[in-house]
Amino acid sequence: MAELSDRSGVAVPTIKFYLREGLLPRGEPRGATRSSYDESHVDRLRLIRALVDVAGLGLERVREVLDVLDSPSSSLHQALAAAHQLLSPAPEASPTEASAAAVAQLLAATGSAADPHGPHATAVAAALDAMHRAGQPVSDEGLVRYAQAMAAVAEAEVVGMTTEHRDGALTYALLGSVLAEPVLLGLRRLAHEDQSVRRFSG
Amino acid sequence: MAELSDRSGVAVPTIKFYLREGLLPRGEPRGATRSSYDESHVDRLRLIRALVDVAGLGLERVREVLDVLDSPSSSLHQALAAAHQLLSPAPEASPTEASAAAVAQLLAATGSAADPHGPHATAVAAALDAMHRAGQPVSDEGLVRYAQAMAAVAEAEVVGMTTEHRDGALTYALLGSVLAEPVLLGLRRLAHEDQSVRRFSG
Structure with missing residues (x-):
């Protein structure tokens, strides 16, 4: 997990929090206290940080985007559209x-x-x-x-x-x-x- | 003045305030209680509203832009540059x-x-x-x-x-x-x- 933290730039307590919340999939168990993480975990952490830090989304919104992304039936376009929709707040008034x-x-x-x-x-x-x-x-x-x-x-x-x-x-x-x-x-x-x-x- | 308010969309008390502050030039006197305003007053009021409402400038900043604009020695480019500079806040950190x-x-x-x-x-x-x-x-x-x-x-x-x-x-x-x-x-x-x-x- 220390290595995952190094590679993703996300602190260990934050990674543990994401694991508990189910936003980050668990690694492959390697003995009683160690797990193995791969590139997909690094990608997922970077995505979560981008959604939180750059798009300014709360955790529930992040979960919605990840749910679309992880749904086997959704296309990449659908995941992109869901993410972009969250980024673009609806205008205050309906257009003419x-x-x-x-x-x-x-x-x-x-x-x-x-x-x-x-x-x-x-x-x-x-x-x-x-x-x-x-x-x-x-x-x-x-x-x-x-x-x-x-x-x-x-x-x-x-x-x-x-x-x-x-x-x-x-x-x-x-x-x-x-x-x-x-x-x-x-x-x-x-x-x-x-x-x-x-x-x-x- | 009622007509100036109609044409510019700026309320009469606001126009009076801009006159007192010297942001809007006085009109030509026409008798004791009336003044005559022309197209330049309408243009100036629209500009002030644009600076306040759209650019979000305070009155002192508005005055700075108008001073550059009204200076006979300044080019239109200098006035535009001054206005745009006020619109573009300096970045927090110096670039690399x-x-x-x-x-x-x-x-x-x-x-x-x-x-x-x-x-x-x-x-x-x-x-x-x-x-x-x-x-x-x-x-x-x-x-x-x-x-x-x-x-x-x-x-x-x-x-x-x-x-x-x-x-x-x-x-x-x-x-x-x-x-x-x-x-x-x-x-x-x-x-x-x-x-x-x-x-x-x-």
Whole structure:
């Protein structure tokens, strides 16, 4: 267990707690006081820490994600969708029909397989409503350009994902989703700064 | 003043407060109890509300932005930079030299006019460090792809900006910077969902 702690970076008392709670499968018994743990235990610990530290989930939510992941009948997509749904809080207000329709039309026009009634589509529609209310509506053309840029981002990201280990794939997807956000937003600010120097510093 | 309140959506007592504080210039006197306000007052009120409501700035910070904006010697770029700097809190820890160098190299390679020692470059470097610590470093190639996607976003955004009125331009830039963030991040999640259905739902 000391070795498992070293390799995963998770303290021994925390590992014992996860074992008691059933979040981490027991190791193979090796005598009366020792157990043997393998790579899958390291992956599982890293996933739990990503869910707790990065996604900010409580233990019950973590259990829900692991249950989907461990269900033999669920696809990796279903596990990813469950995890992402927990990451994306539902918007406070329902989106307007106009914005919901704009997002549905965007998905249809770009041949996206994403659910037009799912939580991400709803979140985008609600965010479009907020821009509309502030007097800065996004045009249909502007929305397509945004979507194309984000599709290029997602395509580059999914290339780096190995799906051999479901826990590892889920950790990669969760960490990447959350941790890359400030990188992307910061790069957008840098791009704005570049445009601003070029156009407005005269 | 009732008309100014109608057109700007800001309540009369709030307008009076901004006048007293010197954030909003006085109108042209029209008799003993009336003043005349023009489009510039509407623009200024919208900007103040954007700074307070969207950017979450306190009145002293609002005053700093307006001072830069109203200084005849400052360019629109300087006003935008001052506003964006207030929007982007400095990262908690200094970035590592490796990440700072990676961002500086990116800016040089893409011919960006953004400051490699500025707050946005520092924020990106610190975000790259966080990904590295989590075991998911971004490769140089991945960083270039991210930057290209965000440059396409920023270029599409700056096209919609009119610079005739400095207050209006600044409001557009500030609101756009902040309000478009959830749209972009939501579209990235939708693109991940699309990829996930295609690749992992079997």
